[in-house]
Amino acid sequence: xxxxxxxxxxxxxxxxxxxxxxxxxxxxCRLEVDVVDGDVIEVRGFxxxxxxxxxxxxxxxxxxxVSTTVWLVGGPVERLPVRAAEPVPKDAVLSLVRELHGLExxxxxxxxxxxxxxxxxxGIDVIATRAVQPKEQLPVAG
Amino acid sequence: xxxxxATRHLDDRYQVTIVGAGPAGLAAAVAAREQGAERxxxxxxxxxxxxxxxQCIHSGFGLQAFSEDVTGPEYAHRFVERVLERDVDVLTxxxxxDVSRDLRVKLMSPSTGVTSVETGGVVLSTGxxxxxxxxxxxxxxxxxxxxxxxxxxxxxxxxxxxxxxxVVILGSGDxxxxxxxxxILEGVEVLGVFELLPHPSGLGRNVVQCLDDFGxxxxxxxTVIDIHGHDRVERVTVAPVDEERRPLTDQAWDIPCDTVxxxxxxxxxGELARQLHLSxxxxxxxxxxxxxxxxxxxxxFSAGNNLHINDLADWVSQExxxxxxxxADVALGRVRARQDVAVTPGTNVRYVVPxxxxxxxxxxxxxRVKEPIYGxxxxxxxxxxxxxxxxxxxxxxxxxxxxxxxxxSFAGETLRVDAIPAAxxxxxxxxxxxxx
Numbered sequence: 001x002x003x004x005x006x007x008x009x010x011x012x013x014x015x016x017x018x019x020x021x022x023x024x025x026x027x028x029c030r031l032e033v034d035v036v037d038g039d040v041i042e043v044r045g046f047x048x049x050x051x052x053x054x055x056x057x058x059x060x061x062x063x064x065x066v067s068t069t070v071w072l073v074g075g076p077v078e079r080l081p082v083r084a085a086e087p088v089p090k091d092a093v094l095s096l097v098r099e100l101h102g103l104e105x106x107x108x109x110x111x112x113x114x115x116x117x118x119x120x121x122x123g124i125d126v127i128a129t130r131a132v133q134p135k136e137q138l139p140v141a142g
Numbered sequence: 143x144x145x146x147x148a149t150r151h152l153d154d155r156y157q158v159t160i161v162g163a164g165p166a167g168l169a170a171a172v173a174a175r176e177q178g179a180e181r182x183x184x185x186x187x188x189x190x191x192x193x194x195x196x197q198c199i200h201s202g203f204g205l206q207a208f209s210e211d212v213t214g215p216e217y218a219h220r221f222v223e224r225v226l227e228r229d230v231d232v233l234t235x236x237x238x239x240d241v242s243r244d245l246r247v248k249l250m251s252p253s254t255g256v257t258s259v260e261t262g263g264v265v266l267s268t269g270x271x272x273x274x275x276x277x278x279x280x281x282x283x284x285x286x287x288x289x290x291x292x293x294x295x296x297x298x299x300x301x302x303x304x305x306x307x308x309v310v311i312l313g314s315g316d317x318x319x320x321x322x323x324x325x326i327l328e329g330v331e332v333l334g335v336f337e338l339l340p341h342p343s344g345l346g347r348n349v350v351q352c353l354d355d356f357g358x359x360x361x362x363x364x365t366v367i368d369i370h371g372h373d374r375v376e377r378v379t380v381a382p383v384d385e386e387r388r389p390l391t392d393q394a395w396d397i398p399c400d401t402v403x404x405x406x407x408x409x410x411x412g413e414l415a416r417q418l419h420l421s422x423x424x425x426x427x428x429x430x431x432x433x434x435x436x437x438x439x440x441x442x443f444s445a446g447n448n449l450h451i452n453d454l455a456d457w458v459s460q461e462x463x464x465x466x467x468x469x470a471d472v473a474l475g476r477v478r479a480r481q482d483v484a485v486t487p488g489t490n491v492r493y494v495v496p497x498x499x500x501x502x503x504x505x506x507x508x509x510r511v512k513e514p515i516y517g518x519x520x521x522x523x524x525x526x527x528x529x530x531x532x533x534x535x536x537x538x539x540x541x542x543x544x545x546x547x548x549x550x551s552f553a554g555e556t557l558r559v560d561a562i563p564a565a566x567x568x569x570x571x572x573x574x575x576x577x578x
Contacts, residue, residue, distance in 0.1 A: 077300040
């Protein structure tokens with residue numbers, strides 16, 4: 001993972017302040033998170049409760065929604081969209097996605113179907129986000 | 143429940159015909175049915191319904207429509223299920239080639255050949271196109287490897303091709319930011335995102351989660367001034383720009399790369415609108431519409447990115463709910479809403495949609511600001527309505543709901559929509575008081 005946006009400032013040897021941009025909504029509040037001995041003491045700069053929670057979470061255990069695609073055999077397109085069933089620790093995002101490289105899934109597929117379990121040792125499953133029916137079973141309406 | 147359906151037999155007559163089965167068309171079909179239309183035709187040129195949602199595999203959809211954060215394909219799936227449950231005829235692999243002024247829709251597809259259907263109402267939900275290299279006039283050679291971000295998204299997410307190995311992205315629109323992350327996850331090197339403006343065009347959360355998370359540099363006030371390579375892109379020249387957006391060529395530098403992705407904006411897909419000689423709004427690039435999104439040709443409606451560029455699929459679906467229901471009303475011979483108030487963009491407002499309002503309806507006014515205001519901002523719709531918000535940015539569309547109570551005393555008037563810093567609004571109010 002790359003550089004983080006925060007800059008630490010040592011405040012008289014007592015607390016560190018970290019800066020984050022809240023991603024909860026398009027407003028993008030600039031949050032300041034005060035930390036003493038690894039514990040979040042105060043979050044400032046938020047406009048709503050969600051922002052306050054995000055600041056603390058982003059400092060202690062940043063997580064991300066993760067989507068990618070895998071090979072699809074027997075479908076109308078070559079790739080099947082999938083996502084992690086729950087937010088993934090930020091530092092595990094790349095390894096989770098890379099473990100899915102080369103994976104092939106055969107039609108039919110249901111939305112929400114589990115495609116892989118405990119991916120990259122995260123304990124997190126990966127599920128399909130679209131349904132695929134074998135071509136010959138396409139229903140005819142009208 | 144099946145998730146795709148192919149209609150092979152068409153009726154001669156439909157109450158409502160919808161062109162384009164993306165987030166707008168799908169929602170319009172459901173709404174038309176709920177409003178009482180029984181014969182509805184939904185046409186799409188792709189092999190499956192869903193539109194661009196099918197390639198938007200990331201989350202961030204559905205917070206308005208489902209109160210839940212879902213991915214694009216999941217959002218499409220839910221709407222397609224609703225459409226099929228309502229017995230809508232879905233014709234895929236089909237092009238609408240013309241709509242006559244008496245609402246005969248000409249179309250062609252491998253299953254139907256060239257044919258036409260009569261219809262009581264039409265909804266244009268054809269979405270948008272991406273601005274291309276030709277439209278922003280980047281000088282240089284014309285090698286392979288220069289493409290729009292959305293095309294790269296289609297290649298990667300639907301068909302499993304990578305656009306290249308070393309990628310430069312021009313423009314910081316949301317699609318470009320999302321593709322930067324997508325390509326990194328697929329093992330492609332993303333060398334940087336270059337934005338002409340001094341601020342990102344996309345949403346802040348995408349800058350953080352798509353660029354900062356992966357250490358991809360974002361160069362603001364910087365642009366691509368040359369593309370080199372005979373058969374394939376070999377390198378680009380980038381340069382910072384001054385306040386008038388003129389490149390400072392003495393500070394230019396070269397970046398070796400094999401691909402340039404463009405994320406420089408969307409334009410409403412106006413082929414049919416132009417063919418029908420609809421009145422167009424030069425600011426949005428889409429049709430001029432009433433409060434129910436009816437265009438200048440009675441019975442023809444427009445919703446979603448075909449009308450103006452939205453930043454959320456959820457807003458698109460909400461517009462299409464109104465347009466689909468109103469198309470059903472027209473087809474069923476119901477009385478139209480009065481269009482007795484005009485709205486027009488005022489201070490710091492780029493455009494306003496719709497163009498007229500009704501004193502007998504509750505409707506949504508959507509607009510976009512020209513310049514960002516960070517801090518308390520007053521949004522004004524003439525003297526009818528005023529709202530204070532914390533900030534406004536061009537990347538985020540603003541919506542205000544206005545009902546009969548608010549509008550009733552403004553029949554026959556034109557309301558200006560303004561977005562101004564709260565302090566300036568107070569000054570204006572004080573000045574107004576002095577005059578009286």
